[in-house]
Amino acid sequence: DQQVKQNSPSLSVQEGRISILNCDYTNSMFDYFLWYKKYPAEGPTFLISISSIKDKNEDGRFTVFLNKSAKHLSLHIVPSQPGDSAVYFCAAVEASGSRLTFGEGTQLTVNP
Amino acid sequence: GAGVSQSPSNKVTEKGKDVELRCDPISGHTALYWYRQSLGQGLEFLIYFQGNSAPDKSGLPSDRFSAERTGGSVSTLTIQRTQQEDSAVYLCASSFSGRGYGYTFGSGTRLTVV
Numbered sequence: 001d002q003q004v005k006q007n008s009p010s011l012s013v014q015e016g017r018i019s020i021l022n023c024d025y026t027n028s029m030f031d032y033f034l035w036y037k038k039y040p041a042e043g044p045t046f047l048i049s050i051s052s053i054k055d056k057n058e059d060g061r062f063t064v065f066l067n068k069s070a071k072h073l074s075l076h077i078v079p080s081q082p083g084d085s086a087v088y089f090c091a092a093v094e095a096s097g098s099r100l101t102f103g104e105g106t107q108l109t110v111n112p
Numbered sequence: 113g114a115g116v117s118q119s120p121s122n123k124v125t126e127k128g129k130d131v132e133l134r135c136d137p138i139s140g141h142t143a144l145y146w147y148r149q150s151l152g153q154g155l156e157f158l159i160y161f162q163g164n165s166a167p168d169k170s171g172l173p174s175d176r177f178s179a180e181r182t183g184g185s186v187s188t189l190t191i192q193r194t195q196q197e198d199s200a201v202y203l204c205a206s207s208f209s210g211r212g213y214g215y216t217f218g219s220g221t222r223l224t225v226v
Contacts, residue, residue, distance in 0.1 A: 036217075041219065042219050043218050044155070044215075046216075089155065098160060098162060099145060099160050102147075102154045
């Protein structure tokens, strides 16, 4: 039972353009959502998060949007840079929970 | 150290052998998690330690897997009688709150069972 799904295993964009990574979830008890970025041979690193009481959170080039009615969130990166090329994981946690549930990840490639 | 340290970084073992993977969390972090990432898969939860509470072992895939955390710090994940399907990157993370926020991951141990 995959409670967090990232349906696009890969995404390729041109440098300077917008990257949009999508994530869907099924568990209505999730109340906090996070995006992690992973380079090869390294552990995932935290990128940005959003609480379920918000619908948008912005940090520099990164913005996360949450649509609770659709159980959907997205990560926008603009402008995209070659150094953004990595695997991006969406994750969620329940209000009463203590562990993150991760999606499968999306490999983003930003071409110069 | 400043980060989560995992050892070894790579391990190749023969099918049927036992392996031990080690995780040194960030000092002061009370919560410690083990995840694994198989080829082409997401991060799969294995086990969670929080302070002196009983660990949440609900993610361990079989009784060949066990983990302990000594003195509330270092953790060891043991896989007995390894199988080829155990091949994966095993990731450890620690956090201060145990709420699920603010995980800091180690670089992982890449386990290959041949």
